[in-house]
Amino acid sequence: MSPFAGAQFASPEVIQHAPALLIAAPLTAACVAALSPSARWAWFASLGGALVSLWMALCLAAEVARSGAVSYAVGGFAPPLGIELRLDDLSVFFCLLVSVMGVATSIASASLLRLELPERDHSLMQAGFMLAFTGLLGLTATGDAFNAFVFLEVSSIGTYALVAMGASQDRRALTAAFQYLVMGTIGATLFVIGVGLLYAVTGTLNMADMAERLAASSSDTAAIAGLALITVGLALKAAMFPLHAWLPGAYSAGPTMVVAFLAGTATKVSVYLLIRFLMDVAGGLESAGEGLLTWLIAPMAGIAAIVASVQAVFQTETRRILAYSSIAQIGYVLLGVTSGSVAGLTAALFLLFTHAMIKTVIFLSLGAIDHRGSRLETLAGAGREAPWTIAALALAILGLAGAPFTAGFLAKWRLLGALADDGRIWAVVAIAASSLTALVYCGRILETVLFRTRRPAGATISEASPAALAAIWFLAASSVWYGVDASALYDLARQAAASVMGASP
Amino acid sequence: MSLLLASPELELVFSALLLTLVAGLVVALLAARSVLTCILLMSAFSLTMALWLMTMDAPDVAFTEASVGAGVSTMILLGAALSSTDVIPSLRPGRLWFPAVACLAAFIGMALIVPDLPVFGDPGSPPSAYVGRLYLEQTPHDIGAPNVVTAVLASYRGFDTLGETTVIFAAGVGVLLLLGGQVRSPDAAPEDVSLRASAGSPVLSVAARLLIPIICLYAFYVLAHGEFGAGGGFQAGVILAAALILHALVFGVRETMKALPVGVVRACAALGVLGYAAVGFLAILNGGRFLDYDALLSPVFEAGLPSSHLAGGHHHWGQRIGILAIETGVMLAVASTMTAIFYAFTGRVSRSDAAGAS
């Protein structure tokens, strides 16, 4: 049972247009933010846009729970002529993920920006943030392959510049942003070439139509090549090993609000697209989708889980440690996705959501106490000077390490269980080894913030602002709540997984 | 008239020859050392590409490629590269082999699937026979515009175009964030970055005074003509921006900024996107789907318009007005974003020059 079954958040007239409003609201907010005369108004605009999107996502979740997948023909033209917005359980799951993280980041953003950038840049930063948010929501909602490319670019183009704005604190933000731009553009272009190959074979761009025609097509060399290109392109965007080189730089040098939002959403949405194309669109080509999953993605994910964790141990800067841990987590999630069972995919989605919450908490709290690209040691003694922020940070780190009674533990436990049931012992070993390694770096961070005392020369650390604290604690508390009683989120994930695998939940 | 028309097969050969020329320019680009050479080759590449696109029956794309690739892109590339035209050697061979092998492998992999791709010019291939053909058949009935490319761009796939306009807006936001901090007010505008020769050159100022209004007029022609021939909001926006940039080149950026401050330009970019989205909202308020132009006018009103399709005629007034409205939004957003980008780049270049001089 979906937790949203029976809920109704708006009148039917609004729900009818929810898929379009979901995307149009933050887009409007971005324009208003760019127009607004002061940073304060821009913040209100971005908060408003994010909240409306969250509201629409909730409406859609309820609607999908009630009557199955929602299809919205933009412009009134039925697919395949027009562009279709299509929300099933899986897309709604990701819509909720993106909009929750967007709202949390938006609440904290005003105080974070004040720490990092001059006032005159704030309204454009908010506009750029809203554009990235629009793009990611569009990616989750669209049912058209080329439209997905457009939204991929909407979410990326602004982001490159936003990451580069970290240069006011750390000049490496510029080179990191450039590398991110080159890699991101190559990824998006590979994606669009792949879509072109699928189009050459099927003659349509609508994903559902494409799936049908692929199942009926006789020769599929070009389709397989197209899917392979899409996989590589999205793997670049998702920072899948060995195409992850751009991520640590971007995460360690970008402005906090940008990194917190990206860490929680951008790579996750790429995973969504990967699932959508390989398991849904390629559904008719049994050999292609599954072959790519089994022989390309699974081994790479296993290596990523181990290698990235080990790399994280050897980093000296806090944010780099966390960036490598993100790469490892993407590895776990992909191992779950490739398991080929509903239980495995469910666990992967559950892990993905909890990890997004945890990482957003960590990056937001690090930013809120004004700790950026610097080394871990400078956090020494932070626990005494900013107890509230650090308490949330510590909870999140415990979740990252997989301590019992946190959502992180539960997610990993279920993932390991599902993989063991499928007989993928090597994947279980990889995740277990990686988790043990994670204990090392998580322990280091915890020890530094909680038990060490500040060196006399170090700068003082001040508590986060009330707004930021509210956002941080909301997410931290939910991650603990889902560690104790996961049923709501877990049901949502199972519903999503079942809808992709074509099984009844 | 028959002189203009070669046989279909000869056309394909001609097109393949032009594509060879384009690929030749890429080879030259691979070998080029100086950045300035690279930029000029890129410009030539775009222009040749535009010619090739004409032979491929894609005048709209050719128009865009020529104005964006050969025009605006070259200009901002030159603007950004002006102060470092030094030659930088290629990468050491030791660092080259892995990417080279990877690209070669990708090329071979792609070449292997050629037998599975549609034959060049085949009218029965899946892309040409399915959705593409449906657009050609249904446009007169659904939209009523002769140019099917405009119909698809602005109406059938209008949501894509909204995304495209947003991408341009996002680029403008990004460039203003990265470079725009310095050029807020006309007083703070940099020293004259106009062409050095233009100081006191009557030829240029007379030509510019004569041309700028005509270029603006042409931009609006391209905007309105998009329904019937090649053109549309995007191309019109680039042309409008070209008029402003010509003004800046001849009379100096400071003068242009006085007439059109950065704040106004930025607001126009946002208003363009907002206007596009507003058309979508208006359709929702009238009971249609997002961006459904048929719902823009109330049925009673449209039935009263001359030769409306609701009264048995063939004019789709809602579609027509909707397309014109969103194309105007696109034009506004594109023109102002391009101008903002130009402001940001020229303002910056002269600023670093000044820093170097002092």
Add this chain to the structure above:
Amino acid sequence: MTLALVLTPYVYGLGFFMMAAGLLIALTSRHLIKRLIGLGVFQTSAGVFYILLSKVSGGTAAIRLEADSPAAEALASRLDAAYIAAHGVDGVVYSNPLPHVLILTAIVVGAATLAVGLAIIVRIRETYGTVDFEEISALEARALRDVREDEA
């Protein structure tokens, strides 16, 4: 049609060659601006592929003509009636408009990428004093070493 069969591998080959070359430039050039140019070539070549799919032999641009207008008749004069009947729409054969629309969008995206990339490069030059990839890497490595030595 035999001519088209010969041309098919040739034109696709050229398109894929441009993709590979653009990718190579984007990944290996030392000059950052040249990297961006390579990226532009790569993006454009994706467009070339789409446009190759759109061409219909004997077709014309997708701007609807009246079936009995002189232009339509001139176009029809060089094709046989059976071909027009099979592939034409109201008596005229058109090329497929959909890839054109997609590539219009892609060109715009390319220009946007270029603008943001150049803005980042301008900032890099102001910060590091160079746009040579190798020099920037060396500068960063040196900065990292200095930090390590300070610690020690």
Add this chain to the structure above:
Amino acid sequence: MAEAIGWIGAVLVIAAVGLSIAGAVGVLRFPDVYTRIHAASITDTGAASLMTLGLLLMAGFSPAAIKLCIVWVFIMLTSPAAAHALAGAAFGSGHRPVLADPRQPSEDEA
């Protein structure tokens, strides 16, 4: 009759192509900036005029003919102005015309 006029137009277009090629050779082979600009701009205007004239003859009386006339007016307006600006910019940035034949170096150069 119309056929004959069409052929004359075609000949003019081919002549324009020849002139363009000559201009391109000039741009590549001439010794300095100014002669190269000269080569480029003279063919720009000359070849374009021939080309539009040829196309006019081929098009006959039609809306296209009016557009061609307008195109010709703009080429006549922009091309010389651009050449002027280019030469001015070259002079402003320190390029000096080559006055002697470079193959026979004068004594003060050697």
